[in-house]
Amino acid sequence: MANAKRTDSTSPGWATRYRNELGLVLAVIAVIGVTLLFNRDYLMQPGRNFQDIVQQTALLGIFSLGAAIVIISGGIDLSSGSVIVFSGSTCGLVMLLLAPVGDNGQPDATDVGIGVVAIAIGAAILVGLIVGTFHTWLITGVKLPPFVATLASLVGLRSLAKILNQAVTAELGNQVTKVRAEDLHFLKLREWWVAPVVFLVLGILCWFLMNRTVIGRHLYALGGNEDAARLSGIRTDLLKWLAYSIGAVTASIAGILYTAKITAADPSTMAVGYELSAIAASVVGGCSLQGGIGSIPGVMLGVLFLRIVMDAVAKIVQAGSDDYQGLIVGFLVVLAVAFNEMRRQNSGTRKEMFPGVLGFCTVPILALLMGIIVFVFSKQISFGLATGIVALLGLLAWKLWEVFRIKRTV
Amino acid sequence: MNANETPMISIQSVTKRYPGVVALEDVSFDIMPGELHSICGENGAGKSTLMKILSGVIPDYEGQLLIRGTPVRFRNTRSAEAAGVSIIHQELNLVEQLSASANVFLGRELRSGLGLLDQRRMNAETRKLLQELECDVDPQSPAGSLRVGDQQLLEIAKALSLNTDILIMDEPTSALTESEVERLYRVIERLRQRGVTILYISHKMDEVFRLSDRITVLRDGRHVETLNRADTSPREITHLMVGREIDAMNLQDAREIGDVVLEVRQLSRPWPGHARAWRLRDISFKLRRGEILGIAGLMGAGRTELLECLFGASTEACQGQVYLEDRPVRFRHPSDAKNAGIAMVTEDRKRLGIFAQMTVRENISMCNLQRTGVAGILRAGQERTMVQDSIQRLGVKTAGMEAAITSLSGGNQQKTIIGRWLLTNPKVLLLDDPTRGVDVGAKAELYRLMDTLCREGISIILTSSELPELLTVSDRILVLAEGRLTAEFSRQEATEQKIMEAATATAAHTD
Numbered sequence: 001m002a003n004a005k006r007t008d009s010t011s012p013g014w015a016t017r018y019r020n021e022l023g024l025v026l027a028v029i030a031v032i033g034v035t036l037l038f039n040r041d042y043l044m045q046p047g048r049n050f051q052d053i054v055q056q057t058a059l060l061g062i063f064s065l066g067a068a069i070v071i072i073s074g075g076i077d078l079s080s081g082s083v084i085v086f087s088g089s090t091c092g093l094v095m096l097l098l099a100p101v102g103d104n105g106q107p108d109a110t111d112v113g114i115g116v117v118a119i120a121i122g123a124a125i126l127v128g129l130i131v132g133t134f135h136t137w138l139i140t141g142v143k144l145p146p147f148v149a150t151l152a153s154l155v156g157l158r159s160l161a162k163i164l165n166q167a168v169t170a171e172l173g174n175q176v177t178k179v180r181a182e183d184l185h186f187l188k189l190r191e192w193w194v195a196p197v198v199f200l201v202l203g204i205l206c207w208f209l210m211n212r213t214v215i216g217r218h219l220y221a222l223g224g225n226e227d228a229a230r231l232s233g234i235r236t237d238l239l240k241w242l243a244y245s246i247g248a249v250t251a252s253i254a255g256i257l258y259t260a261k262i263t264a265a266d267p268s269t270m271a272v273g274y275e276l277s278a279i280a281a282s283v284v285g286g287c288s289l290q291g292g293i294g295s296i297p298g299v300m301l302g303v304l305f306l307r308i309v310m311d312a313v314a315k316i317v318q319a320g321s322d323d324y325q326g327l328i329v330g331f332l333v334v335l336a337v338a339f340n341e342m343r344r345q346n347s348g349t350r351k352e353m354f355p356g357v358l359g360f361c362t363v364p365i366l367a368l369l370m371g372i373i374v375f376v377f378s379k380q381i382s383f384g385l386a387t388g389i390v391a392l393l394g395l396l397a398w399k400l401w402e403v404f405r406i407k408r409t410v
Numbered sequence: 411m412n413a414n415e416t417p418m419i420s421i422q423s424v425t426k427r428y429p430g431v432v433a434l435e436d437v438s439f440d441i442m443p444g445e446l447h448s449i450c451g452e453n454g455a456g457k458s459t460l461m462k463i464l465s466g467v468i469p470d471y472e473g474q475l476l477i478r479g480t481p482v483r484f485r486n487t488r489s490a491e492a493a494g495v496s497i498i499h500q501e502l503n504l505v506e507q508l509s510a511s512a513n514v515f516l517g518r519e520l521r522s523g524l525g526l527l528d529q530r531r532m533n534a535e536t537r538k539l540l541q542e543l544e545c546d547v548d549p550q551s552p553a554g555s556l557r558v559g560d561q562q563l564l565e566i567a568k569a570l571s572l573n574t575d576i577l578i579m580d581e582p583t584s585a586l587t588e589s590e591v592e593r594l595y596r597v598i599e600r601l602r603q604r605g606v607t608i609l610y611i612s613h614k615m616d617e618v619f620r621l622s623d624r625i626t627v628l629r630d631g632r633h634v635e636t637l638n639r640a641d642t643s644p645r646e647i648t649h650l651m652v653g654r655e656i657d658a659m660n661l662q663d664a665r666e667i668g669d670v671v672l673e674v675r676q677l678s679r680p681w682p683g684h685a686r687a688w689r690l691r692d693i694s695f696k697l698r699r700g701e702i703l704g705i706a707g708l709m710g711a712g713r714t715e716l717l718e719c720l721f722g723a724s725t726e727a728c729q730g731q732v733y734l735e736d737r738p739v740r741f742r743h744p745s746d747a748k749n750a751g752i753a754m755v756t757e758d759r760k761r762l763g764i765f766a767q768m769t770v771r772e773n774i775s776m777c778n779l780q781r782t783g784v785a786g787i788l789r790a791g792q793e794r795t796m797v798q799d800s801i802q803r804l805g806v807k808t809a810g811m812e813a814a815i816t817s818l819s820g821g822n823q824q825k826t827i828i829g830r831w832l833l834t835n836p837k838v839l840l841l842d843d844p845t846r847g848v849d850v851g852a853k854a855e856l857y858r859l860m861d862t863l864c865r866e867g868i869s870i871i872l873t874s875s876e877l878p879e880l881l882t883v884s885d886r887i888l889v890l891a892e893g894r895l896t897a898e899f900s901r902q903e904a905t906e907q908k909i910m911e912a913a914t915a916t917a918a919h920t921d
Contacts, residue, residue, distance in 0.1 A: 214779040214786045221776060224765040231723055231762055232777050232830070233748035292767045 020286040024301035028308050035312040042315075051192040053311055058199035059254055059261070060277060061303040064285075065199075065206045066250030067278035068299040072210070073243040074223035074291030075139070075146040079153035080251040080275035082161070083131055087124040087252035088265035089161040092179035093168050094120040095186065106173055112183045120186070121256055128252030131157070132245030139244070140237045154275065161267040178266040181259050189260035198253065199300075206246075207296040219243060223291030273326075280329045281306050284336040306332060317377060327373075352406070354399045363399055367392035416479040418443040418576060418607045419464065424473035426459050433459040434471070437633045439626055441576075446598070446608045448618045450651055451628035452849040457611050460628070461578050464609070465497035466490030477576070488517075496569035497578040502561050506554025511536035513553045514568045539567040543597050558710075559590030566597065577601065578609040583617060587708050588914050595621070615644035627651055651850070665861070667885065668699030670736075671869045672720075672838050677730035679712075679719050679893075689715045690893045693730070697838065697871060700864045704884030705873040706909050711890040713873040714757055717840045720871070721754040722747040734837070748777065753831035755824070757842035757873075763827045764815050771797045771811040773826050778833040800829040804859065821852025828859070839863065841872045845879060857883050877906045889913050 015022065036042055042049050063080045070077040095109050098116045102108030131153060138149035162177050169176045181187075188194075210216035221229045222239050230236050259265045285302025287294030309332065313324050354362055371388025375381060417440035426434040434456045441447045451457050462468040463475070466484030475482055477493055484490040487497075504513050511532045512519075520535075522528040536549035545563040547556055553564060562582060569577055583591045598621060601608065612618050618625060619639060627634040627650040634650050679690040690712045697703050707713045719728040722741025732739050734750055741747040744754070756762035765773055774797045775782065782792040797811050804825045808818055815823060824844055831839065841860070845853045860870055860883055874880050880887055887904050889897040889912035897912035 212788050214788060217772065217776075217779055217788065220768070220772075221765050224767045225761075227762050228756075228765060231721075231744055231754065231756055233743075233745035234776075235743065235745055292765070 018297075020298050021295070021301055024285070024298065024305050028301070028305050031305070031308050031312050035315055039315040049311075053307060054196045055192045056311075057304050057307040058195035059257055060274070060281065060307060061199045061300060062195070062202055062257070063247075063251040063254040063274070064278040064281040064299055064303050065202055065296065066247035067275070068282040068285065068287050068294055068296070069206060069210070069219065070146075070243050070247040071279070071282050071287045071289060072223050072291060072294045073219045073239060074226060075240065075243060076150065076279070076289070077135070077244065077247040078147065078150040078275050078279075079131065079135070079157060079248070080254075080278050081271040081273060082154050082157035082275075083128060083248050083251035084255035084258060084271040084274060085265065085267050086131070086157045086161045087127040087255035088181075088259035088270065089165050089179055089267060090127045091120045091124040091256050091259055092181040092265045093165065094123045095181060095183055096172060096179065097168070099183075109180070110182050110184060112185075114185050117183055117185045124252050124256050125249055128249035129245055131252075132248035133241060135244040135248065136237070136241040140240055158267050161265075165265075165267060177268060178264050180264045182263055186260055187263065189257055190263075195257050198257065202250065202253070203296060203300050210296055215239070215242065220292055223293075225292070277306070277325075277329060280333045283333055286340070288340075302336075352402050354395075354402060359399060359402075363395045364392060366395055415442060417441060417476070418445075418478060419609075420476035420479070421460070421464075422474040422476065424460070424463060424471055424475065426456075426463065426468065426471040433631055434463075435631045436473070437628070437631070438473075439633055439636050441607060441609065442624075444602065444605050444607055445623040446602060446610055446621050448610045448612060448622040448625045449628065450612070450618060450625060450647055452651055455628040455651070456631040457628055458580065459631075461497060461580060461609070461611065464490070464576075465495055465578055467497075491572050491574070494572075494574055495576045495578070496572055496574040498562065498565045498569065498580065498582060500580045500582075502558075502565055504553040504561055504564065507552060509550045510540070510547060510553055510556065510564055511549035513564060514539065514549075514571055516568075535571065536567065539570055540564070542570075542600070543567055544593055557590075559586050559593070562586070562594070563597065566601075570601075574606065576607045576609070578611070580611045582610075583612070583614065588910070615647065618647070619644055665700060665864055665885070667701050668867070670696045671699050671734070672697040673733040673736075674720070675731045675733075677716070677719060677728060677732065679715055679724060679728045680726050681893075682726065686893060688893050689726075690719065690728075693890075693895050695888055695895070695898070697869050699869055700867055701885045702860060702864055702870045702872055702883055704880035704887040705871060705890060706877060706880055706887055706913055707873075707890035708913050710892070711913065712893040713890060714842055715893075716890070717754060717842050717871065717873065720747070720838075721752060721840060723754070748834055751835070751837035752840065753777075753834055753836035753838070754840040755827050755831060755842060755844055757846065759820070759823055759827065759847065764823055766816050768815060769812050770801070770806070770808050770815055770818065770826055773815045774800050774811075774829050774833070777830050796833060800826075800833060803832075804829045805855065819849070819852070821848040821856070824848055824852075824856065825859075828856075832863070836868060839868050839870045841870060843873055843875055845874065845876070853879070877909055880904075880909075881906065 032042070063084065067077055067080060095112050095116055096107050098119065099107040099109040099112045135146075135149050135153065138144045138152070139146050142149075165177050165179050166175050169179065208216075210219065218229065218234050218239055219242075221232070221234060222236055222243075226236060229239075255265075255271070258271060262270070281303040282294065282299050283289065283302075284306055285294065285299035287299065306329065309328055310325055313328055317324065352359065354360065367388050370391040371384045374387040375384025378384065419441040421440070422438050424434055424437045425432070437456070437460065449457050449460070459468065463471050463484075466487045466489055469483070469485045475484075477495070482493055484493070484495075490496075505516065508516070511529075514536045515532050520528040520532050522531075533549040540547060540549065540563065543563045543566060545560055545567070547560050547564075553561060556564065566577070582594060586594060598608065610618070610621060622639045624636055624638055625642065625647060626636040627647060629651060637647075673696045675694050677690060677693040678688055681687055681689040693716060695703070705713050705716065715724065718724040720732065720741075721744055723744050732741075734752070739746075739750055741750070741752075747754070760766075765776065771793065775793050778796065779788065779793070780786070782789050782796060794811065800806075801808065801811060806818070806825045806829065807822050808826075815826065818826065828839075828841075828844070845856055848856065857879075860872070864870060872880070872884060881901075881904055884904075885901055887899045887901075887909065888895060889899070889909055891913050897908070899908060
């Protein structure tokens with residue numbers, strides 16, 4: 001049968017191949033639509049909102065691309081947030097060190113010249129390359145698991161940035177932790193369109209690398225089955241170096257742009273927890289943490305979706321959106337992965353949602369969670385309480401139905 | 411056997427569907443108390459699916475299962491064990507870091523009065539069980555440090571401690587040495603005296619006929635026949651399994667053997683931290699153009715280790731000299747070997763061969779992507795042509811090159827991996843047990859393929875766990891025993907008897 005069918009009739013159509021990306025586009029549109037129902041701000045100030053969302057998306061997106069390539073190649077990079085801080089600090093310190101001395105005997109870094117800015121940016125990117133190389137050595141040479149190697153950088157680099165900032169600024173006469181970056185050329189990077197352009201260019205480069213080059217195919221192979229890749233004559237160590245270097249360098253680039261945006265590099269507050277947002281965006285964009293699966297357009301849309309939802313919540317509740325950020329990211333990651341899992345298992349085995357005693361204990365936990373979420377969004381105790389009780393009864397009914405169904409089949 | 415007796419297990423119209431595939435279709439037969447019932451069938455015949463249903467691994471299926479006359483439906487292995495059914499999987503299920511006794515009592519640990527673990531009693535009970543099975547190991551030694559044969563007996567001990575009266579054994583002898591197999595036979599005899607009903611899955615006809623009372627043949631998920639051993643013959647069973655005559659393979663005629671392509675001198679591979687100290691010791695041989703060199707040996711004799719050395723894939727540095735077309739070579743990474751013209755198809759296809767997330771196309775082109783484009787950029791058109799040629803040449807049965815690799819049968823997956831390597835135009839092809847998990851029909855196709863490749867001037871080194879296979883396709887056979895080369899036979903000289911003698915002749919060679 002199959003022999004007769006030589007033509008490629010099984011080649012899936014683009015709708016199935018890009019199902020994940022299509023879904024995300026629809027989700028983005030849906031979220032914008034819902035936001036419009038509750039809040040007119042998008043219509044009142046379309047320009048400012050657009051610039052805001054696009055810049056925020058791009059800043060998160062730049063290092064999410066790197067995180068995604070590491071994940072696709074079967075690793076994990078937990079260090080992005082700290083690399084952002086460290087490279088941002090490096091950038092600021094280099095400008096301070098090379099700045100002319102002002103009237104008060106301190107370096108005056110408000111106009112260091114375009115050459116110095118270029119050197120500072122180069123130094124920051126070099127930091128990324130160094131960190132990536134170091135990670136690869138820890139992983140392939142010392143044989144540390146990627147989680148441990150990059151965890152060490154996550155905690156270590158932020159601390160090192162603080163100490164280094166203090167030590168260098170002390171040498172210059174005025175010890176601080178937060179390094180200001182106020183050069184007028186450097187601050188041109190604050191323009192709203194800079195980050196999106198960088199994001200787009202990097203996105204196209206990464207897409208080309210992953211989809212159109214031998215190296216990209218080998219990275220997917222490495223993530224899918226490392227032993228088989230090695231035994232196929234693929235230099236897996238070199239590929240890992242590339243993946244972790246891309247991961248760290250994209251974080252450095254983001255670090256430069258963040259530093260410009262807030263005119264300073266502050267190790268105490270800057271980019272805390274961003275590595276997890278990047279990993280979350282990759283996962284929402286369709287990457288599998290087991291490696292070998294994921295697409296660059298998917299990740300870019302994943303970032304956009306994550307950002308749009310955060311913005312929508314900020315608009316609707318009209319409060320500090322930062323406080324809700326973690327809740328939203330957590331919720332979306334669980335939802336996205338559960339959705340992918342369900343699609344993968346599809347009709348095969350009918351599984352219970354709340355199996356056994358554990359399932360029984362989960363029912364009140366979920367009800368409590370729903371109640372609290374409704375309470376914090378509505379700011380009304382009674383709403384939260386009502387939701388909790390309704391959820392408890394509903395889920396309990398579900399659990400009982402499952403128990404009953406199993407009793408019947410046995 | 412008494413016809414009025416209640417069957418121990420009664421399988422009634424059991425059907426198991428997977429999306430797109432029916433693994434078992436309307437299978438019904440009975441297993442009587444105390445009998446040893448063999449289940450035979452090709453790969454994919456549905457044996458393991460049926461065993462998984464019987465042991466509670468697969469809880470959802472159609473049809474009915476009766477144990478001692480009462481209908482049951484196991485929801486997990488625990489409920490099966492409670493009903494007295496245990497399974498010894500082919501790939502053993504031990505926690506290697508835990509001790510032997512901890513493994514036996516895993517999940518139902520004995521406790522002392524205070525609710526703490528009663529290590530002493532567990533050790534004592536384990537020792538008693540193991541002694542009964544002629545297994546002389548310390549209950550406190552980690553399971554992972556035991557030999558495969560002892561690990562298997564440990565699993566049997568566990569089953570016994572569960573008061574199992576139905577024991578399922580899935581290809582239990584596939585990893586055992588001769589003496590371990592003999593011991594296993596004695597253990598089986600003892601279990602039968604205790605009245606244990608045994609379901610025995612095996613490919614090996616001599617075993618099946620030595621042990622069984624009755625034999626059931628499955629084919630393509632259907633029940634073909636259940637026969638008394640006395641009323642049948644190995645020939646009839648294989649015939650029922652295949653459902654067609656296997657055409658007699660005749661590959662020997664006039665293959666031209668050329669000059670030496672690969673020469674190995676005094677090859678040794680260290681084994682740090684192991685009592686034997688050497689995985690391989692002083693191996694020397696020559697491989698000629700157009701020749702198939704078979705390598706025989708029991709599990710652990712060093713077959714895979716030898717191929718890994720030749721392919722630059724070994725974790726330890728190998729000592730000795732290797733000459734490829736008279737030039738000395740030393741491979742530090744498989745990519746060196748690949749560039750020099752050596753290809754290797756690995757033993758464990760799932761773990762070391764295929765990229766499960768990828769398509770047939772991506773799996774075939776993996777080793778040869780550099781040649782499809784300039785400066786490392788892929789050329790989709792060239793890649794497709796290359797893959798299409800490969801699929802046609804090897805007769806890979808696939809719905810198309812964009813089909814998922816996992817949708818192919820084992821034999822066809824193996825062909826895609828061979829195809830992957832043939833695209834690199836190798837001079838030497840290393841095949842590590844290429845027909846493992848491949849059904850009879852596809853095996854014959856692979857043999858024919860090897861023959862064609864040799865006629866085209868490729869040299870092949872083939873290892874196999876099945877002697878008849880080596881005897882069919884090899885021009886010469888080398889025998890390894892515990893890392894040493896113990897014999898070399900030409901096709902004319904070689905017999906199963908002689909090879910087995912050389913493969914087990916380790917004691918005589920200790921120096």
